[in-house]
Amino acid sequence: MNDIAVELTDVCKYYPNVNALHPLNMSVKAGEVLGLFGHNGAGKSTLMKLILGVLKPSGGEVRALGHCLRSNQAHDYRTLFGYLPENVSFYEHLTGREVLHYLAKLKGHNKAQADNLLDEVNLSHASDRAVKTYSKGMRQRLGLAQAFLGQPKLLILDEPTVGLDPVATQDFYLTVDRLKSGGCAVILCSHVLPGVEHHIDRAMILSKGRKLALGPLAELRAKANLPIEVSVSGLSRSDIENQVNILGKPIDWLPSAAGQQNPQNRFTTSAEHKLDILKTLSSADNLQDLHIKLPSLEDLYRFYLSDFNSAKGV
Amino acid sequence: MNKILIVAQKEFRDGTRNRWTGAITVIFILMSLGLAYFGSATAGVLGFSSLESTLVSLASLCVMLIPLIALMLAYNCFVGELEQGTLLLLMTYPLSNAQLLLGKFSGQAAIITLASVLGFGLPAIIICLISDVDVASVLIAFGQFIILASLLGWVFIALAYIISISVAEKSKAAGLALIVWFLFVLVFDLVLMAILVASEGNINETLVPFLLWVNPTDVFRILVYTIIGAESYSGVLQIAENGADGTFYLFSVMLLWVALPLACSWWIFNKKELSE
Numbered sequence: 001m002n003d004i005a006v007e008l009t010d011v012c013k014y015y016p017n018v019n020a021l022h023p024l025n026m027s028v029k030a031g032e033v034l035g036l037f038g039h040n041g042a043g044k045s046t047l048m049k050l051i052l053g054v055l056k057p058s059g060g061e062v063r064a065l066g067h068c069l070r071s072n073q074a075h076d077y078r079t080l081f082g083y084l085p086e087n088v089s090f091y092e093h094l095t096g097r098e099v100l101h102y103l104a105k106l107k108g109h110n111k112a113q114a115d116n117l118l119d120e121v122n123l124s125h126a127s128d129r130a131v132k133t134y135s136k137g138m139r140q141r142l143g144l145a146q147a148f149l150g151q152p153k154l155l156i157l158d159e160p161t162v163g164l165d166p167v168a169t170q171d172f173y174l175t176v177d178r179l180k181s182g183g184c185a186v187i188l189c190s191h192v193l194p195g196v197e198h199h200i201d202r203a204m205i206l207s208k209g210r211k212l213a214l215g216p217l218a219e220l221r222a223k224a225n226l227p228i229e230v231s232v233s234g235l236s237r238s239d240i241e242n243q244v245n246i247l248g249k250p251i252d253w254l255p256s257a258a259g260q261q262n263p264q265n266r267f268t269t270s271a272e273h274k275l276d277i278l279k280t281l282s283s284a285d286n287l288q289d290l291h292i293k294l295p296s297l298e299d300l301y302r303f304y305l306s307d308f309n310s311a312k313g314v
Numbered sequence: 315m316n317k318i319l320i321v322a323q324k325e326f327r328d329g330t331r332n333r334w335t336g337a338i339t340v341i342f343i344l345m346s347l348g349l350a351y352f353g354s355a356t357a358g359v360l361g362f363s364s365l366e367s368t369l370v371s372l373a374s375l376c377v378m379l380i381p382l383i384a385l386m387l388a389y390n391c392f393v394g395e396l397e398q399g400t401l402l403l404l405m406t407y408p409l410s411n412a413q414l415l416l417g418k419f420s421g422q423a424a425i426i427t428l429a430s431v432l433g434f435g436l437p438a439i440i441i442c443l444i445s446d447v448d449v450a451s452v453l454i455a456f457g458q459f460i461i462l463a464s465l466l467g468w469v470f471i472a473l474a475y476i477i478s479i480s481v482a483e484k485s486k487a488a489g490l491a492l493i494v495w496f497l498f499v500l501v502f503d504l505v506l507m508a509i510l511v512a513s514e515g516n517i518n519e520t521l522v523p524f525l526l527w528v529n530p531t532d533v534f535r536i537l538v539y540t541i542i543g544a545e546s547y548s549g550v551l552q553i554a555e556n557g558a559d560g561t562f563y564l565f566s567v568m569l570l571w572v573a574l575p576l577a578c579s580w581w582i583f584n585k586k587e588l589s590e
Binding site: 049052053054055056076077078079081083085086087088089090091092093102103105106107108146 | 321324402407587
């Protein structure tokens with residue numbers, strides 16, 4: 001029962017002129033990381049605010065950490081929420097340390113924990129400077145620090161890696177992984193796709209307030225059945241064709257990359273034929289290199305979007 | 315309760331840090347010392363002459379300035395946090411709207427109160443030290459004046475919150491705050507006068523004095539006149555002489571003028587949806 005951190009039943013949100021979110025069902029388990037994708041105006045922020053209880057749904061029920069939410073009450077379980085809003089700029093005239101101390105006190109934590117978090121996000125050297133002198137990345141790290149206050153059980157992060165350098169991004173994912181193993185449910189919202197796919201358990205794609213897809217990445221891949229790209233060095237096109245034709249599997253050639261020392265032959269094939277083709281090719285004598293590229297999250301995202309658009313056109 | 319204190323502390327520290335508290339205090343000191351010493355210059359005398367005339371002039375200046383100061387201090391309070399995104403963040407914290415509102419109010423009310431205690435208290439002490447006056451009566455009168463001045467400040471902080479919570483842009487809040495000031499401080503008395511003159515006495519006589527209760531700045535002025543025991547009221551306040559001048563009632567009206575706008579802000583705050 002306590003396993004489910006967030007549960008939405010037929011939740012929708014309508015504004016006078018816009019339908020922000022159509023009826024939607026979803027749930028996130030404790031210790032699960034859900035990636036939430038969609039372009040601007042897809043309803044991501046609305047969904048997150050509904051889960052946090054800042055917005056009241058027009059219909060349906062939102063349960064977070066086992067509670068039904070009302071925005072104007074000081075529910076104690078909110079101590080277990082961590083939220084990073086998009087574009088938060090904090091109190092410009094206060095120092096980073098003062099901001100975090102204030103927020104920590106409001107959440108009922110002590111200053112020592114706030115100071116530790118400042119260390120953890122590598123902000124201790126700048127913690128006594130006013131926030132208005134901070135760069136975008138430093139503000140983002142301060143925002144993450146406040147979201148991590150007090151071992152949250154539900155972490156909702158809007159564009160968490162924007163403005164972070166690669167090292168900070170790596171640190172960020174480490175912290176997420178650690179909280180996750182401690183049973184924290186995480187909802188990552190992003191339109192920067194690369195890099196995030198190794199850290200999420202399930203993905204949800206939103207567009208125009210509708211859920212286009214929700215499931216583990218492997219499942220979404222299987223459902224989309226997108227072609228897999230294979231690059232081969234050392235074998236000529238005809239070599240490959242001969243081999244593959246014996247198997248009777250169809251492949252589609254891609255234009256080979258020009259101007260490289262080892263000319264590569266690239267083709268795409270469907271996921272179900274991948275293993276057979278790879279087995280055959282890898283037994284060839286002249287093979288120098290073999291590289292396969294699975295459809296990325298971005299490809300999946302495109303696929304589900306265009307799928308949705310074409311379905312609507314019919 | 316504890317949360318209210320945390321918010322109040324931060325607001326108060328913000329106020330001292332961006333020098334609001336200091337600036338208001340200095341303005342109050344200059345006003346009261348200036349009026350005490352030059353207030354009777356028209357009569358050809360310099361120096362502290364009468365407690366009554368000093369407080370009356372001080373009251374007419376404060377009636378203009380304190381609302382303006384309070385509105386300027388507070389108009390930004392919520393809309394500023396809305397614009398920088400921290401309001402949205404705070405609403406995901408274990409903090410209720412009422413706690414946030416009361417915390418902010420306590421903090422900013424403390425700023426105005428501290429400024430009046432220092433800004434009117436120090437001049438009172440100086441007056442006692444260098445002129446030959448009845449120390450007790452000066453201190454008591456100024457003490458009461460400090461309470462009233464703070465109350466007037468609180469009223470306009472609370473009024474500013476209604477604006478600050480209702481709008482989505484700082485500039486709009488600033489404009490509305492100025493309009494509120496203009497209405498209460500300048501327009502109201504004129505309109506009331508005009509109505510009284512135009513009606514040629516056809517308005518129910520017992521009702522008229524209570525029209526003044528609609529304007530907290532008038533209530534403040536009547537209260538000041540009451541505490542110093544001034545013999546005659548000036549201007550539009552004369553109509554208060556018929557029954558609307560009990561200190562207790564007036565004081566309650568002032569407190570109501572603090573409580574009602576706060577309740578109103580709270581109501582709007584609860585209905586407000588943060589949807590960028």
